[in-house]
Amino acid sequence: xxxxxxxxxxxxxxxxxxxxxxxxxxxxxxxxxxxxxxxxxxxxxxxxxxxxxxxxxxxxxxxxxxxxxxxxxxxxxxxxxxxxxxxxxxxxxxxxxxxxxxxxxxxxxxxxxxxxxxxxxxxxxxxxxxxxxxxxxxxxxxxxxxxxxxxxxxxxxxxxxxxxxxxxxxxxxxxxxxxxxxxxxxxxxxxxxxxxxxxxxxxxxxxxxxxxxxxxxxxxxxxxxxxxxxxxxxxxxxxxxxxxxxxxxxxxxxxxxxxxxxxxxxxxxxxxxxxxxxxxxxxxxxxxxxxxxxxxxxxxxxxxxxxxxxxxxxxxxxxxxxxxxxxxxxxxxxxxxxxxxxxxxxxxxxxxxxxxxxxxxxxxxxxxxxxxxxxxxxxxxxxxxxxxxxxxxxxxxxxxxxxxxxxxxxxxxxxxxxxxxxxxxxxxxxxxxxxxxxxxxxxxxxxxxxxxxxxxxxxxxxxxxxxxxxxxxxxxx
Amino acid sequence: xxxxxxxxxxxxxxxxxxxxxxxxxxxxxxxxxxxxxxxxxxxxxxxxxxxxxxxxxxxxxxxxxxxxxxxxxxxxxxxxxxxxxxxxxxxxxxxxxxxxxxxxxxxxxxxxxxxxxxxxxxxxxxxxxxxxxxxxxxxxxxxxxxxxxxxxxxxxxxxxxxxxxxxxxxxxxxxxxxxxxxxxxxxxxxxxxxxxxxxxxxxxxxxxxxxxxxxxxxxxxxxxxxxxxxxxxxxxxxxxxxxxxxxxxxxxxxxxxxxxxxxxxxxxxxxxxxxxxxxxxxxxxxxxxxx
Numbered sequence: 001x002x003x004x005x006x007x008x009x010x011x012x013x014x015x016x017x018x019x020x021x022x023x024x025x026x027x028x029x030x031x032x033x034x035x036x037x038x039x040x041x042x043x044x045x046x047x048x049x050x051x052x053x054x055x056x057x058x059x060x061x062x063x064x065x066x067x068x069x070x071x072x073x074x075x076x077x078x079x080x081x082x083x084x085x086x087x088x089x090x091x092x093x094x095x096x097x098x099x100x101x102x103x104x105x106x107x108x109x110x111x112x113x114x115x116x117x118x119x120x121x122x123x124x125x126x127x128x129x130x131x132x133x134x135x136x137x138x139x140x141x142x143x144x145x146x147x148x149x150x151x152x153x154x155x156x157x158x159x160x161x162x163x164x165x166x167x168x169x170x171x172x173x174x175x176x177x178x179x180x181x182x183x184x185x186x187x188x189x190x191x192x193x194x195x196x197x198x199x200x201x202x203x204x205x206x207x208x209x210x211x212x213x214x215x216x217x218x219x220x221x222x223x224x225x226x227x228x229x230x231x232x233x234x235x236x237x238x239x240x241x242x243x244x245x246x247x248x249x250x251x252x253x254x255x256x257x258x259x260x261x262x263x264x265x266x267x268x269x270x271x272x273x274x275x276x277x278x279x280x281x282x283x284x285x286x287x288x289x290x291x292x293x294x295x296x297x298x299x300x301x302x303x304x305x306x307x308x309x310x311x312x313x314x315x316x317x318x319x320x321x322x323x324x325x326x327x328x329x330x331x332x333x334x335x336x337x338x339x340x341x342x343x344x345x346x347x348x349x350x351x352x353x354x355x356x357x358x359x360x361x362x363x364x365x366x367x368x369x370x371x372x373x374x375x376x377x378x379x380x381x382x383x384x385x386x387x388x389x390x391x392x393x394x395x396x397x398x399x400x401x402x403x404x405x406x407x408x409x410x411x412x413x414x415x416x417x418x419x420x421x422x423x424x425x426x427x428x429x430x431x432x433x434x435x436x437x438x439x440x441x442x443x444x445x446x447x448x449x450x451x452x453x454x455x456x457x458x459x460x461x462x463x464x465x466x467x468x469x470x471x472x473x474x475x476x477x
Numbered sequence: 478x479x480x481x482x483x484x485x486x487x488x489x490x491x492x493x494x495x496x497x498x499x500x501x502x503x504x505x506x507x508x509x510x511x512x513x514x515x516x517x518x519x520x521x522x523x524x525x526x527x528x529x530x531x532x533x534x535x536x537x538x539x540x541x542x543x544x545x546x547x548x549x550x551x552x553x554x555x556x557x558x559x560x561x562x563x564x565x566x567x568x569x570x571x572x573x574x575x576x577x578x579x580x581x582x583x584x585x586x587x588x589x590x591x592x593x594x595x596x597x598x599x600x601x602x603x604x605x606x607x608x609x610x611x612x613x614x615x616x617x618x619x620x621x622x623x624x625x626x627x628x629x630x631x632x633x634x635x636x637x638x639x640x641x642x643x644x645x646x647x648x649x650x651x652x653x654x655x656x657x658x659x660x661x662x663x664x665x666x667x668x669x670x671x672x673x674x675x676x677x678x679x680x681x682x683x684x685x686x687x688x689x690x691x692x693x694x695x696x697x698x699x700x701x702x703x704x705x706x707x708x709x710x711x712x713x714x715x716x717x718x719x720x721x722x723x724x725x726x727x728x729x730x731x732x733x734x735x736x737x738x739x740x741x742x743x744x745x746x747x748x749x750x751x752x753x754x755x756x757x758x759x760x761x762x763x764x765x766x767x768x
Contacts, residue, residue, distance in 0.1 A: 046508035054671040
């Protein structure tokens with residue numbers, strides 16, 4: 001397959017993964033390919049990224065696919081450099097030629113090799129040499145990452161290689177080596193630990209990408225591409241997000257809020273301007289000899305809704321509630337007032353926690369500081385709404401937009417629908433954001449049916465993208 | 478349009494000349510700049526504040542011996558500020574001065590070069606010498622300006638109804654920067670090469686610090702960069718960028734601190750973290766309060 005064909009196939013894979021690459025951009029990519037030449041792989045990557053990957057959130061997907069379609073080495077680690085070096089007669093391959101890969105090693109040999117590799121890994125992690133680290137990842141996958149799969153094929157697993165080397169258990173040794181005679185605890189240790197964690201993460205990522213490459217070799221890049229690409233951060237499901245995804249999402253809050261705010265103000269500004277500003281019109285007419293060529297207008301006063309957020313913070317929905325609270329809080333300038341209430345089976349105001357210095361561990365502080373459990377700590381929407389209506393009757397008024405966050409899984413308890421209906425009637429708007437897929441609504445103990453008709457709208461809100469669309473709609477222009 | 482002279486021979490050349498201009502580019506930056514020069518496409522640089530986007534344009538200008546023309550974008554920027562404007566006050570004076578003239582003469586006269594106020598975009602197109610055009614903070618400008626940029630950047634020509642079409646003698650190297658406060662339109666992105674500048678690797682950041690603050694001992698630079706990385710790993714409102722790392726290095730040098738310990742960090746934390754809540758968080762997580 002020529003490089004040109006390869007590029008076209010690669011472009012198709014990018015599109016398959018949801019990136020918008022136009023044909024003009026493909027042409028640019030090929031021009032970039034001719035300009036930098038095919039030998040410098042990192043330059044080629046940069047060139048392709050510059051022409052085809054124009055959103056930072058797509059970069060991980062891009063890199064994964066690039067590694068699949070333009071692998072750095074082939075087989076057990078034969079690279080272009082080795083090939084060029086090989087012509088001079090110097091063996092440059094990472095593997096020992098006397099023992100072809102895949103040949104059965106004895107148990108004892110494997111154990112020795114494992115020890116040796118671990119020792120080497122410790123050394124390389126300490127020095128932080130990326131090239132060496134990549135070579136080790138390759139070696140580890142070759143030796144320990146494979147298992148016989150379907151007949152005539154081998155399958156590759158990142159966890160096998162990582163289990164064999166278990167880099168996480170090296171942290172203590174690395175720390176003591178890095179700190180030397182400095183005292184443990186305190187700043188130096190924290191900094192060293194950060195460096196070590198970053199390097200180990202990098203190593204794990206290298207192993208994973210090496211495994212993807214071997215899989216691609218075994219089954220073809222197209223097949224590997226399908227399973228290798230993770231969903232974009234905006235499309236990660238709140239309820240299924242891993243810890244790392246959640247941290248990533250929290251990082252997204254502020255840029256997202258800023259982007260939303262700019263877009264909303266821009267939309268407001270584009271609307272018709274307000275009443276004639278007589279003074280400024282006369283003032284500007286002086287420049288044209290007293291003829292008012294251009295009239296000046298006062299800006300519109302933006303309408304800002306009051307927002308009351310009522311959120312379920314029990315177990316699994318908590319991460320969704322957390323993210324949404326952070327986002328509404330970050331957008332607070334767009335609202336006249338934001339008040340937040342949380343409930344599990346009873347309700348308490350949590351606005352004070354939003355004001356706190358540090359929002360990262362807000363959920364933990366809410367769990368400790370707020371009075372949310374009344375009976376058994378299982379979601380009870382009915383009782384929570386009753387308490388809310390009873391204790392904060394002034395919270396929901398005719399200017400308020402009421403926002404309920406939760407999956408409405410009520411553990412088959414009473415729904416208190418009439419109370420909730422009254423709340424919704426008092427509010428200017430009432431919306432319910434449900435992090436469950438629409439098809440699950442009303443199944444099992446889900447009380448969505450009882451509530452859906454009472455609110456203006458119940459919205460499916462499973463990922464950041466949907467949340468973003470909703471907030472844009474919530475704020476009137 | 479005359480044949481273009483390429484400013485750079487290859488990627489390594491970009492690297493060396495940017496370094497000579499005081500900008501340490503990594504491989505991806507150098508390659509992208511090289512392509513921007515080869516393909517003569519505008520380069521859109523996006524990234525958080527303070528990672529050296531504007532610096533890159535400046536270094537590029539000085540590395541190619543070109544003049545830097547800068548268009549600073551802001552809300553409400555319009556064609557009259559970005560492209561050109563007729564100097565109507567002067568035109569009025571001219572009309573009043575020649576009251577007895579025939580209209581045709583006056584007309585030809587007041588729409589000539591003398592009465593044209595050239596703004597950055599037109600200036601860049603009309604220049605005959607090598608030029609780097611920097612469109613700074615493109616995301617701050619309104620969407621209409623993007624439309625204008627599209628037109629100018631795809632053909633490098635401007636049509637002024639009274640004067641005719643002005644075509645660039647030599648395509649300037651164009652660098653657009655953006656903080657990503659809003660998504661730029663797909664159309665604009667499609668016409669540009671895209672470079673995302675993030676936070677650099679520890680080794681490169683150390684090099685940058687040492688290049689900017691050469692008097693700083695290497696040991697201290699390493700400690701500062703390590704601490705900055707630990708700070709970046711926290712969930713902060715405003716993550717410290719390269720500019721802040723350099724400020725911190727300068728502060729440490731100016732105060733004559735020679736061990737970068739808890740005390741030193743705690744007393745100078747304000748240089749890098751500009752939110753009270755961020756500082757509180759850093760002090761808590763780095764256990765700076767205990768001493």
